Amino acid sequence: QEQLVQSGMEVKKPGATVTVSCAASGFRFSDYYIHWVRQVPGQGLEWMGWIHPNGRVTEYAQSFQGRVTMTRDTSFSTAYMELRRLTSDDTAVYYCARDPPTEQTFDLWGQGTLVTVSS
Amino acid sequence: EIVMTQSPLSLPVTPGEPASISCRSSQSLLKSSGYIYLDWYLQKPGRSPQVLISLGSNRASGVPDRFSGSASGTDFTLNISRVEPEDVGVYYCMQALQPPWTFGQGTKVEIK
Numbered sequence: 421q422e423q424l425v426q427s428g429m430e431v432k433k434p435g436a437t438v439t440v441s442c443a444a445s446g447f448r449f450s451d452y453y454i455h456w457v458r459q460v461p462g463q464g465l466e467w468m469g470w471i472h473p474n475g476r477v478t479e480y481a482q483s484f485q486g487r488v489t490m491t492r493d494t495s496f497s498t499a500y501m502e503l504r505r506l507t508s509d510d511t512a513v514y515y516c517a518r519d520p521p522t523e524q525t526f527d528l529w530g531q532g533t534l535v536t537v538s539s
Numbered sequence: 540e541i542v543m544t545q546s547p548l549s550l551p552v553t554p555g556e557p558a559s560i561s562c563r564s565s566q567s568l569l570k571s572s573g574y575i576y577l578d579w580y581l582q583k584p585g586r587s588p589q590v591l592i593s594l595g596s597n598r599a600s601g602v603p604d605r606f607s608g609s610a611s612g613t614d615f616t617l618n619i620s621r622v623e624p625e626d627v628g629v630y631y632c633m634q635a636l637q638p639p640w641t642f643g644q645g646t647k648v649e650i651k
Contacts, residue, residue: 464645465633465645467638467641525578525593525635526590526633527590527599529589
C-alpha cells in the first residue's frame with residue numbers, strides 16, 4: 421500500500437525551529453518529487469516548495485525563502501521540511517505530497533502535521 | 540505569480556443533482572507540450588486533499604466517473620454529474636504550470 425506517513429503534532433515557541441518528516445512506503449521513493457503544502461486552520465492551501473528526486477535541487481515559494489529547508493534521505497525513504505524563526509502565523513497543518521515526474525500532480529498526500537506556535 | 544480564482548465559494552447541492560465549479564487563471568496554463576497544468580482536489584472534512592482531475596481533464600485513478608473536468612483558455616470547470624452525499628468538502632483548483640504552484644480559494648460544497 422502506497423503511503424506517506426508524517427511525524428506527529430508539534431508545539432513550538434516563537435522564534436523556534438520545527439522539522440516535520442514524511443516517510444514513504446509502498447513505492448519507489450527516489451522516483452518522485454516531494455512537495456510541501458500548508459493550511460492555516462480554517463483557510464486554504466498554500467504551496468511551500470518542492471525537492472527533486474535526486475535530493476540536490478529544491479525550489480521554495482518566495483514567502484518562505486531563507487526560512488525553509490527541504491531535504492530527503494533515500495536510504496530511509498523520508499523527506500524533511502525544516503521551518504525556522506517561527507511566528508504565530510506559522511500555526512498550520514503541514515502536508516507532504518508526492519508528485520510523479522512529468523505529471524506535476526499531487527497524487528498522494530501525507531496525513532498532515534499540526535504545528536502550533538504559541539508562547 | 541499565477542492567480543487562481545474560483546466561483547462560487549459556497550455551493551449548496553441536492554443529492555442526485557448536477558453541480559459545477561469554475562476556476563479562472565490569470566494566465567494561460569497551456570504548456571508547449573500541449574498539456575494544461577490544472578488540477579482539481581477535494582478535501583473532505585478532517586482529511587488530507589485528494590486529487591480528482593489532473594492536466595485539466597484527466598480523471599485520477601479511482602475517481603468516480605461522475606466527476607469530469609474541462610478547460611478552455613484560462614477558464615476551467617469541474618462538473619459533478621450527480622452529487623452524492625460523500626462529495627461534500629472543499630474543492631480546490633491548482634495550477635502546476637510554474638512555481639509557485641497556486642491554489643484557488645476553495646469552494647465549499649455542502650448538502651442542502
